[in-house]
Amino acid sequence: MAVDPRVLFHEPRVLRFGVTERRLHTVHAAAFGLLLATGFMLYLPFVAQIVSDRPLMKAIHLATAALWLTALLLVVVLGDRAALRGTRREIERLDADDLLFLRRRTRAAGRFNGGQKAHAIVQGGLGVLLTVSGALLWLGERDTALRLPGTIALHDAATLLLAALVAGHVWMVTSRPASLEGIWRGTVPASYAAEHHEKWRPASAAEPATAAGRPAGVGASRIVLAALVTAAGLAAAALLVADVVG
Amino acid sequence: MSPEPSDDSSPLGRRAFLGFVRVGLSSLAWGGAAMDLVAQSTRLVPESLRAVLPFGKGWRIYAVNPPHPTFDPATWRLRIEGLVERPQTLTYAQLRALPRARQTSDFVCVTGWSVDDVRWEGVRFDDLLAAVRPLPRARALRFVSAEEPYEDSLTLAQAREPDALLAYAMDGGPLERKHGAPARVVMPRMYGYKGVKWVSKIVVTDRVEDGYWQQRGYDRDAWIGGSNGR
Numbered sequence: 001m002a003v004d005p006r007v008l009f010h011e012p013r014v015l016r017f018g019v020t021e022r023r024l025h026t027v028h029a030a031a032f033g034l035l036l037a038t039g040f041m042l043y044l045p046f047v048a049q050i051v052s053d054r055p056l057m058k059a060i061h062l063a064t065a066a067l068w069l070t071a072l073l074l075v076v077v078l079g080d081r082a083a084l085r086g087t088r089r090e091i092e093r094l095d096a097d098d099l100l101f102l103r104r105r106t107r108a109a110g111r112f113n114g115g116q117k118a119h120a121i122v123q124g125g126l127g128v129l130l131t132v133s134g135a136l137l138w139l140g141e142r143d144t145a146l147r148l149p150g151t152i153a154l155h156d157a158a159t160l161l162l163a164a165l166v167a168g169h170v171w172m173v174t175s176r177p178a179s180l181e182g183i184w185r186g187t188v189p190a191s192y193a194a195e196h197h198e199k200w201r202p203a204s205a206a207e208p209a210t211a212a213g214r215p216a217g218v219g220a221s222r223i224v225l226a227a228l229v230t231a232a233g234l235a236a237a238a239l240l241v242a243d244v245v246g
Numbered sequence: 247m248s249p250e251p252s253d254d255s256s257p258l259g260r261r262a263f264l265g266f267v268r269v270g271l272s273s274l275a276w277g278g279a280a281m282d283l284v285a286q287s288t289r290l291v292p293e294s295l296r297a298v299l300p301f302g303k304g305w306r307i308y309a310v311n312p313p314h315p316t317f318d319p320a321t322w323r324l325r326i327e328g329l330v331e332r333p334q335t336l337t338y339a340q341l342r343a344l345p346r347a348r349q350t351s352d353f354v355c356v357t358g359w360s361v362d363d364v365r366w367e368g369v370r371f372d373d374l375l376a377a378v379r380p381l382p383r384a385r386a387l388r389f390v391s392a393e394e395p396y397e398d399s400l401t402l403a404q405a406r407e408p409d410a411l412l413a414y415a416m417d418g419g420p421l422e423r424k425h426g427a428p429a430r431v432v433m434p435r436m437y438g439y440k441g442v443k444w445v446s447k448i449v450v451t452d453r454v455e456d457g458y459w460q461q462r463g464y465d466r467d468a469w470i471g472g473s474n475g476r
Contacts, residue, residue: 053312054308054309054310055310089257091259092257092258092259092260092263093257093258093259094257094258094259094262117259118262121259121262121263121266122266124263125263125266125267125270126270128267128270129267129270129271132271133274136274140463141462141463141464142463143463144463144464144465144473144474147474148274148275148278149274149275149276149277149278149279150273150274150275150276150277150278150280150281151274151277152277152278152281152357152358153273153277153278153280153281154270154271154273154274154277156281157273157277158270
């Protein structure tokens, strides 16, 4: 992998991702990594035959799913919700340039280009579909009436698509080290922003505007809510593990 | 931050997201049929590639308590007990000396893969039980695996189906370790989880008890195409 010289030299930085956005990404990255690893150990025949401790893999898989949803809630409860809403608004709005990007790779992109928006939209949909079909798989083990004809097919197909997208996502980032800095530290070189995201008018990294993880006043009610969410999520994960292993 | 208009009430991206989720959820109804079609097409895939496919044709070996039990012909015993006149302990040689049955049948796993035309050799359950003589109130057989805590049961009527047997050979050779050496239950018209591998004990009972997978939600009568929501 060629290291982009701009990552090495001291060039002015602009802020691409706030702390809340980066936390959200970390939650997904860790959860998807574990879920895909344990899922494939259960699912792919040539691996399943080697890693034969299926109950353990299943316990990790289910606990990870529960903790993933818990962590998502925590990011929303404790994080900068206005920033998240802003991000969602950006991603939802595919403009004419984005649609062109998807077809012909023009470069007139905002903070996210058309490909990044489409990727986020599909990954979000897959997250919903995998959660629903995964819950149905679990429920179907308890009551065969809840075993729908397409549950397995949906979980399988969504997994394969998600794995392909994650692989592509990781491959893209290795080919552009500056984007790795973006998700790691939140900043990208100003020239990188100008080259790949022309329409974006970023804030300088020197300004602390949205860099704060939580807005100044995280009230007591939010802390209590976060504690409740954490307790519920840990309890759910523990119950799932006990149910599978015990 | 973004120069795009922000008062659009139903932006394209949101509609795409909702449409994608809607189509995905609808597959809960049609996905099974689609998957069966794809599974059929894996007959065209070379044998070496099939091992990476989670559905279709070819053996996948599952275990609940690895490693697989080992088999020593000198020390292995099959215990048959419960509601019988004469409980019995068979050696491997004694098992092989019983009347031999041969059949070719398909093996179907509830998770979606199958193997066509497996050649089995073994003992029909009537021949196996002849010497122990089940009591009149006997109704079922509980098969206990050396791979604890795996077990499963068949009713006596199911075990007496003409294609059910306790197999000790497969595709022309002794049963391999991964397939349940030295003896496994074969019940071709039910999903594979009913076919207990590494059978070490058979208990004759007056009722069917829930086996390993029944305790985890799978159907007791695992007829292929008529159970487990398929």
